[in-house]
Amino acid sequence: MDFSFDARANYEATRDLAGYVDRKKATQATYDRIGFMSGLEVHQQLLTKEKLFCHCPAGIYNHHDDYDAELIRHMRPTLSELGEYDGTALMEFKTRKNIIYRIKNATACTYEVDDTPPFPIDREALGIAIEISLLSKLNIVGEVHITRKQYLDGSIPTGFQRTAIIGVEGEIHLKHKKIRLIQLSIEEDSCREISDIGHVRIYKTDRLGMPLIETVTYPDCLNPDEVKEACDYIRFLNRSTGKVRSGIGAGRQDVNVSCKGGTRVEIKGVAHTKWIPELTHIEAFRQWSLLLLRDELRKRFPDPSTWKMTSVNLESVDLNTSFAPLQDAKEANMTVMAVKLPGFKGALSHFTQPDKMFANEISDRLKVIACLEKPNMVHSESIVPEVEVENWQKVANLLSTGKNDAVLIFWGPQEDMKTALETIEERCRMAFEGVPNETRKSFENGTTIFERVLPGADRMYPDTDSAPIPLEDDYIDSLSKNLPEDIIDRFNQLRKWNVPEDTYTYIFSKNYYPLIERMVKELEVDPRFLGTFIGHRLKNLLGRQKKPKQFNIEKIYKLFAYLRQNNLNVRLAWAMMPELATHPRMDFDSVLASLKFKKIPQEEIIQKIPFLQEKFVPRKKKDKANHQLNWMMGQLHKQATGNIELSYLANQIKQAQA
Numbered sequence: 001m002d003f004s005f006d007a008r009a010n011y012e013a014t015r016d017l018a019g020y021v022d023r024k025k026a027t028q029a030t031y032d033r034i035g036f037m038s039g040l041e042v043h044q045q046l047l048t049k050e051k052l053f054c055h056c057p058a059g060i061y062n063h064h065d066d067y068d069a070e071l072i073r074h075m076r077p078t079l080s081e082l083g084e085y086d087g088t089a090l091m092e093f094k095t096r097k098n099i100i101y102r103i104k105n106a107t108a109c110t111y112e113v114d115d116t117p118p119f120p121i122d123r124e125a126l127g128i129a130i131e132i133s134l135l136s137k138l139n140i141v142g143e144v145h146i147t148r149k150q151y152l153d154g155s156i157p158t159g160f161q162r163t164a165i166i167g168v169e170g171e172i173h174l175k176h177k178k179i180r181l182i183q184l185s186i187e188e189d190s191c192r193e194i195s196d197i198g199h200v201r202i203y204k205t206d207r208l209g210m211p212l213i214e215t216v217t218y219p220d221c222l223n224p225d226e227v228k229e230a231c232d233y234i235r236f237l238n239r240s241t242g243k244v245r246s247g248i249g250a251g252r253q254d255v256n257v258s259c260k261g262g263t264r265v266e267i268k269g270v271a272h273t274k275w276i277p278e279l280t281h282i283e284a285f286r287q288w289s290l291l292l293l294r295d296e297l298r299k300r301f302p303d304p305s306t307w308k309m310t311s312v313n314l315e316s317v318d319l320n321t322s323f324a325p326l327q328d329a330k331e332a333n334m335t336v337m338a339v340k341l342p343g344f345k346g347a348l349s350h351f352t353q354p355d356k357m358f359a360n361e362i363s364d365r366l367k368v369i370a371c372l373e374k375p376n377m378v379h380s381e382s383i384v385p386e387v388e389v390e391n392w393q394k395v396a397n398l399l400s401t402g403k404n405d406a407v408l409i410f411w412g413p414q415e416d417m418k419t420a421l422e423t424i425e426e427r428c429r430m431a432f433e434g435v436p437n438e439t440r441k442s443f444e445n446g447t448t449i450f451e452r453v454l455p456g457a458d459r460m461y462p463d464t465d466s467a468p469i470p471l472e473d474d475y476i477d478s479l480s481k482n483l484p485e486d487i488i489d490r491f492n493q494l495r496k497w498n499v500p501e502d503t504y505t506y507i508f509s510k511n512y513y514p515l516i517e518r519m520v521k522e523l524e525v526d527p528r529f530l531g532t533f534i535g536h537r538l539k540n541l542l543g544r545q546k547k548p549k550q551f552n553i554e555k556i557y558k559l560f561a562y563l564r565q566n567n568l569n570v571r572l573a574w575a576m577m578p579e580l581a582t583h584p585r586m587d588f589d590s591v592l593a594s595l596k597f598k599k600i601p602q603e604e605i606i607q608k609i610p611f612l613q614e615k616f617v618p619r620k621k622k623d624k625a626n627h628q629l630n631w632m633m634g635q636l637h638k639q640a641t642g643n644i645e646l647s648y649l650a651n652q653i654k655q656a657q658a
Helices: 007-017 028-034 087-094 123-135 224-239 273-300 324-331 358-368 389-399 414-431 473-480 487-496 501-509 513-523 527-543 554-565 572-582 588-594 602-606 609-615 624-640 646-657
Strands: 037-045 069-073 098-103 146-150 160-173 178-188 192-197 200-204 211-217 251-258 265-270 310-313 335-341 351-353 377-379 406-412 438-442 448-453 460-462
Touching: 007 273, 007 351, 028 273, 037 224, 087 448, 123 160, 123 178, 123 211, 123 224, 123 473, 160 211, 160 224, 160 487, 178 224, 211 224, 224 251, 224 273, 224 487, 224 501, 251 273, 265 273, 273 351, 273 414, 273 438, 273 448, 310 389, 324 335, 324 406, 335 389, 335 414, 351 358, 358 377, 358 406, 358 414, 358 448, 389 406, 406 414, 487 501, 487 513, 501 513, 501 527, 513 527, 513 554, 527 572, 554 572, 554 588, 572 588, 602 624, 602 646, 609 624, 609 646, 624 646
Parallel strands: 098 200, 265 438
Antiparallel strands: 037 211, 037 251, 069 098, 146 160, 146 460, 160 178, 178 211, 192 200, 251 265, 310 335, 335 406, 377 406, 438 448
16 A cells, blocks of 8 residues: 555545636636536425315424324335336335324324325415416426325335426526426425434434425526526426425425436435525536546456455454544444555545545545444545545555555444445446436535435336326416516516616515515605615615514505605605614504604705805815715705606706706
């Protein structure tokens, strides 16, 4: 074994070889070079009174420690219609997890725990799903067929999710391109995960069974910003109906990413769309880097079937190390083992993600599949050596390593060692193939970790408990009559109104566009001012609150109506809004009193212009008129706000200067 090997230099060299750059420095040419492709699966909870297949209330959440009973289950895979097992199901079965469900009587019934068949599908949820399918320009199916999709991670007690396709082959219009849609499905939501430690995974069932739609796109996005734009568009379109839930967890998206020569990898449960650009950028380069590692390993082993891993138990080896996790493992009587990876010199420190290398790919799988809590291993190419060289020498001698080999040491309960060894060998063999099919969990910094094997199509089969539901043309036509206009049309209208673009995301995400449109028509308020007021003023004031108060957006309409009725300038709303955001129940007269606002006739304000002109003393002759204008506006601003349009006042001052 080569103890002089510079792991840090290798990490940086392989990062440069992959051509990795920070996302802000990347261009379309960067993504074209690696063949970036991405699609989406956008999940959105529907705003219904009941759950999808029972009559339990939807949208009621419990605290972690608030439950009436616990139910323990062990998941086992079943054969598909073709007589095959799903890869994800087999992986989950290998983990030997005890699945614990915490049940609250108010939010769960015997259907949730798989003790009774499903009730007929909730018609309110079905109607909303059809409406959103029509908005997405999807072709509505003639008959709704409910199927079962296997889920062996325990997130659904039945071991499968009931789901049904509502619409197929649609499209959405972004600013500069169209994104094709594969389908929209309606399905029941899964449990909320509370914890996952060792062989015990705990769920809460309050979210279980809530109606959810999933919109799936083709991989038409060719750079990370397009992925975010497409995801935002679908979210905004869903919210434009006013019939979907909002807030943390109500909308989640899975992002599918691949690069040239790679394979589809699914980043699961991305909580915020603002994470998407960094996540997809890093994932595409992770795959590109894994393909470079594959090419290097194939040079060393043209026939990968000849590659063989060897292992040894270190129970009898005196590892007098100062590395605390290894010391703790030995004191806890855990089994400590070492593995030789022939020809893997440089592979363990090969760049995969910022501050991550191929060794992390192994460690992540040990955590998920073998249930070995991190830290669960050390390796011979750590950038910061945790284990002293003399200890590595002992292990290297025991394994008879060569100069081009790599070694890792891992630990855990004896009963998990067999699975751990299989997991290490499986991941190393996958390195010869390139990019494994898998789902990954996302983090805010844009990095991901292994979550599970990517499910196959063979996990879907018909639900024998549910009859097909025919969709009559008259029913679909009745739903199509009250649809909101398309998001791209609303986007273009905001542009025509000259509303600043940095307000659009907030306006669409909160579905405030209908309010703006109504106020423009009924109260004749300037749309640019309204967009800025809502997208900047309201957003900043509500976002600044540590404990947000319940604010009814209809209060904004009433505020501007009040100003119109009292012949007050609508710009007074800007000054009133901080008080209303802090004290939502305060009446408008009281707000004005707290601001010490005094109603002054326009003529009285304009009459002060000559006096202020005489009082003004310029500092410099240059730009005297502009300095005088700004100074006079500052002197009159407090009295003018709410009493006179500021642009009109400025024109009066300019006329007096002429």
